[in-house]
Amino acid sequence: MLIGIVGKPSSGKSTFLNAACLTSSKTGDYPFTTIEPVPGTGYVRIPCVCKELDVTCNPQNSLCLNRVRLVPIQMLDVAGLVPDAWKGRGMGNQLLDDLRRADVLIHVVDFSGSLDADGNQIERGSYDPEKDIAFLETEVVKWMEQLVRKDWQKISRTAETERIPIDKLLSDKFAGLKITQQQIRQALNKSGVNPSIPTKWTDDELFNFLKILREIAKPIVYAANKIDIPEAAKNYQRLKEKYGDDLIPCSALAEYFLRKFAEEGVISYTPGDSDFTILQPEKLAEKDKKALEKIRTNILQVYGSTGVQALINRAVFDILDVIAVYPVEDQHQYTDHNGNILPDVYLVPRGTTAREFAGMIHQDLANSFINAILVKTQRRIGENYELQDGDVIKINAADAH
Ligand SMILES: Nc1nc2c(ncn2[C@@H]2O[C@H](COP(=O)(O)OP(=O)(O)O)[C@@H](O)[C@H]2O)c(=O)[nH]1
Ligand SMILES: [Mg+2]
Structure with a gap:
């Protein structure tokens, strides 16, 4: 699964991607040694099932911060698309080729109207962001x-x-x-x-x-970016009805700021949260404190979040319609063979059956599939059971070795 980040130059794509790819894993409650933060790896956010099962998990293929599971997802910065890119303008063809691999696009739009169609700086509020929504779709x-x-x-x-x-x-x-x-x-x-x-x-x-x-x-969701700028907020109010859930107010810069301070351990903030707590005020310069308070009152309290995480979740869960499933090998301890509790979570298309899921873990497991146990209820299921979001599943297979 790949999310393409698109938009004209200076709309905020790199800021969005940098924010999305930063996590404060080092400052979380648990050490994560197995996750290598590769540039271009963002995360979807789900409530971790460790809360419901009342255990402390040891994630291996994902992260758990304050009982929020962050599951890696590949993201790609498709640098500055401009009008007529399809004719090859501004390296357009090469950029459009990057779109080939994307399953869904997040279009980062400068909602403050401070850039012309090519991304050149102009007076704030003098460009209608709706034009970008239209032109980019047409380009594709x-x-x-x-x-x-x-x-x-x-x-x-x-x-x-x-x-x-x-x-x-x-x-x-x-x-x-x-x-x-x-x-x-x-x-x-x-x-x-x-x-x-x-x-x-x-x-x-x-x-x-x-x-x-x-x-x-190639479905598109829209980031009404730079929402921290008053002109952007005005444009968002004007267009939000028309675009509904596909238009999400966003401040990539604010999210970057929050994750950066969280990574340094100065604040406690889990990506996508609606608030943060300052842990080490002595480490904050006066201007940073002011900036953080502004983020709290002007963005988090108004829109509920910075929007970066909401956009990624919207793209993956609502648009691509995937669900999250936790495979375990021990149905009572919820562990893998190394004793890691709730080690992995897989993002799979809705409608995936138990046997298909086994095949996603290992082909042998699908071939020798006998049945499976839904761990939360200890119910036994057959190969054709359609997995549900949040299922924890133990697959029973004839010994393949
Ligand atoms: N005020 C504000 N500025 C932003 C935001 N996101 C990006 N920027 C600024 O917009 C400029 C262009 O951002 P960049 O990420 O390099 O854009 P790109 O060309 O699309 O990759 C930079 O000066 C960013 O700091 C935002 O949410 N709010
Ligand atoms: Mg860039």
């Missing part, structure tokens, strides 16, 4: 269109003369873009084009189909 669709147009005559004719389904041909065409045949079928249905006569599609119909395919295969 045009990039997809360009890929298809090159061979469209051939593809559409082949579909008709050789009676090969158009979704099959298009999924070959989009193979490198992480777009599945099922997503293409969904887009065909939704767009209302006639899939049996692609040579008759008008340009508008093709474009509209690709627009819908983009929504399905």
